Amino acid sequence: MSKTTLATGLIISLMLGLVFVTPSKAQETYIDDNCKQNQQLNESDRFTVTYKAEFKTKGQTYWLYSGQYIDGSAIVCISRPGFKQAKPLNIKQLQSGYIERISKDLRNQTAFLITVRDGNGSYVPITQYRVNLSTPERPITAKIKSWRSGR
Template structure:
């Protein structure tokens, strides 16, 4: 009977340990993070004051070419928007996006109605009841991205 109890405890502990390990394995660590500089070039050797940690990266195709659209977050929470060919080749900041470049980003998603567009929600600050703005970024012509303001509202607490 005691042996049975020990087996169940070991099984439960083993499952719990396995669950904990699987949860931690999905959390990105510093070694897995990708860093870019203010010119959108990947560089894992940057100092803390120079780096943007990539928090969003999406692949899309237009006009027979494949591109990466990605965004990095600076230590103060502001973001940089970038575009490159796969593998961070020929990267460049999307300087055309002045209304959102270096702002706080709430969310970035692909536009379900357009495979070369993204929906971006910005925050005007980190507090409660701040202005939120949703934009559509269209990258069908990557050299001339277009940004359209869709709606504005106040955040909740």
């Protein structure tokens, strides 16, 4: 077999492989209002997980995650990996608004920066909190800054 025939065959095989590959869509993860995973929930009963991060404290691994309801409101949760021992994070300021952003605090492995909108419209108050989860049963929350949204 010539090198040209072999090369042509490989190129055609690659092209056919690329054409017939069907993209797969990652399955969304749903949780209920107690932060427990349940893929069978109706749309009106579920939150879609929009953020999930793993962290370690005192030799134990935890997940911090947030779910968004169909109206945009959010729930912030903590659990052990695999949604075990899942529960809402007991911080009123986080559970009463719209989560705009969550990120890890680069200065502390067990802390997160969580930005909360107090409404879903224009000119609403926005507050950023630092949440330290070094002791997950007793999270420490500190208000970092607040401002009003634009249009």
